[in-house]
Amino acid sequence: MSQSTRPEHDLLGDAQVPADAYWGIHTLRAIENYPITGKVIGTYSDLIKSLAYVKEAAAKANLEMGHLDPKKAEAIITACHEIEAGKLHDQFVVDVIQGGAGTSTNMNANEVIANRALEILGYPKGDYAHLHPINDVNMSQSTNDVYPTSLRLATCMAIPTLLKAMESLSQAFADKAEEFKDILKIGRTQLQDAVPMTLGQEFSTYAVMIREDVERLKEAISLIAEINLGATAIGTGINTDVRYSKLAIANLKKISGVDVIISPNLIEATQDCGAFVQLSGVLKRVAVKLSKICNDLRLLSSGPQAGLNEIRLPARAAGSSIMPGKVNPVIPEVVNQIAFEVIGNDVTITMAAEGGQLQLNAFEPIIAHSLFKSIEHLTAGCNTLKTHCVVGITANREVLAERVRTSAGLATALNPYLGYENATMIARRALEENCSVADLVLELGLMDKATLDKILSPAVLTAPGIQGK
Template identity: 75%
Template sequence: MTSAFRREHDLLGDRDVPADAYWGIHTLRARENYPITGRSIGSYSHLIVALALVKRAAAEANRQLGDLDDRRADAIAQACRDIEGGALHDQFVVDVIQGGAGTSTNMNANEVIANRALERLGQPLGAYAELHPLNHVNMAQSTNDVYPTTLKLALTFAIEELLDAMRTLQQDFAAKADEFSDILKMGRTQLQDAVPMTLGQEFRTYAVMIGEDVERLREATALIREINLGATAIGTGINTNIRYSRLVTDILADLSGVPLVPADNLIEATQDTGAFVQLSGVLKRVACKLSKVCNDLRLLSSGPQAGFGEIFLPERAAGSSIMPGKVNPIIPEVVNQIAFEVIGNDMTVTMASEAGQLQLNAFEPIIAHSLFKSIEHLAAGCRTLSANCVRGIEANRALLAERVRTSAGLATALNPYIGYENATWVAREALRTGKTVSELVLSRNLMTESALAKVLSPEVLTAPRAV
């Protein structure tokens, strides 16, 4: 009768591990030690794929340097390819938040890859005399160079998904800007009527804001392509061949398709988490600006009778359990909440980075968790904002036209022609009497009807004067 367990050993003693588990004793202890979030590292697919790529690159480098035989190197490489293809992600079971600077993540990877490789060699799981998680899979490595390298590579993959979502949202706002390019409305400053603009100009701004953040995110991504693989424990490269760091980085760049470069100083790179702080700051910038845009959408669509009522958002759900007919701006609201979370995640990353000591930062797991949450949720927020809100926005054309026609703010456009004092009188009198700016200007013969019509034309009201 086959046993349901196999016996494994570590420095603390012997433990029984489920016989069919690809993970081993180190992972078992981590599961017991870190029942924190209920979310395992296996749920971050980019992280697991990046781990497999790092381990495959290390095996190939060690093979080329003559430190790992072909038989074991081939088995490790094939196991890694399986994981890169989506296999065994459910075997990466340690909690994403963990002590030990990510050691449990590295151990989990070493054990899963080793056991998959043993299976490929026709050996039973746990037959570590044939192929060992630490002696072979972890050869020339430490958690302290594997984990940050893996994190940077995984973040690069995740950011591409966010960039795709942001570009789609940018395009959707740009399309609305084109659709609304002929619609005049009153702009506002401090929520007070200001001067005319087009609704297209307002929506074009949102497209530009998102486009700028796409570029900032690309810049931040470039900073995380510098890795410390080959640093091992503290950056001195102990237990590695002098050629290893450059070789393994080149192999990893080739395998991943990401232009990775080795850090100039591996001791500095092993303890410095500045690139993560920079990235987190850019994600916070993205969140702040997206939230501002969503604030605008909620204001502009407020009503339907007692609010701004200038645009109509798509109706996505009933808005109240007590108020019949009420529909809320639920999509902008959910993006607002994502932004609040990202801002909080940035504080977590900041505190974790600051808390590093001497040659290592022990808090990269919470940095990883925070950054992945921010990236994933921002991408999801951009996608739902595009699909479920922006594409279906409609303009309240009649209301916007009437507000421009009756607005006292038109007086600002008359400053160069009738002077500030006369324009002030016109604006105040319009508010007092309800008469239009045009009626008041003509009643005092401040301008001719033809001259006034030219000044108050859309092309003049919404752009600098032609020289």
């Protein structure tokens, strides 16, 4: 803070605000009250831009209705444009976790916009007689419609980046599936040998798992686009012109480029956080699937001498300060940890949504913080997993081929031809005598070589259909 200050006044009395700060006394109270995370709302650029979009939309609506002086409106709109372009984000300094249902965030926005608008009009910061943070910038608004609208708008703006990262990761797995489509291996259930499949089939599953949730996220975000701008305090629209909500939302849609729609019931929309719970649940689903995939990658690459060693992950870092030559699966491990965090964020969002009382949920700040963390970290995790792991995975063809050749699981393919009892006997002997199923079948004269080769061919082993009968 600078040494020089300016005096400001609020309900609680007088206080000195740094003279060069664009924020004012209400923001100062929040700085003093909420030294919680050390992370300020300015960290979330989409949220700050969304606040500016909402304030601009409101100013334009109030100007159109004749309630806001044209010069004031022009200055407010210009200030909003600057914030939308990325300026003054360092002036959004209240902690992301705060009491008051987001009031401190709304007031921070009101003060920054008002003080910048005063500069544009030729007045010093804090000279609120000429343009006021609440009377002018916050005209026709309440925190209770500004904050949730901005949060929903910011979420709609952030999700496409995650979708892009997921689609790219899915394609990386699909590319590997194509590369590995001719490599036969043994599948496993409950960590025990099962029946053959191709490594390509295994990797194509990961591509599908991720691609499915691209669609689920698109469905969830459609609910988030329903906003309550114009609801003001509790959803009744008190202190607004009857025309305001329609005009403000039309402006917001045009300014932001996001296809927002007005909620059919503003009282319900002001208190219900169900859409955030829905979205968080989908983010948790994404996290669970990513973590499962990473578990598989770590297991399939385990060893290399005493583990499965079926695939090799790119070496990204020395793995030990004591064991020479050790390389760990650090990229899947970091994505696992992101997943654990997202699952925890979902619990936080669930409890915050449940904790709302009567006409308002006071806990949307922690919902916002948790949602943005989940979206940002999942995006980074998908990009990291693709770039630093998936694209560089190679197959250990020799190990995979030998495991298929010696697997007792091949006996399953003989069930339709030799019967379950004979197939069980062959599987048991193959394990006990450490020999191949094919050698035993030929030794016992249960099938000729041509028929056996056909039954145990990759095309038959890895697809539906009983062949050679």
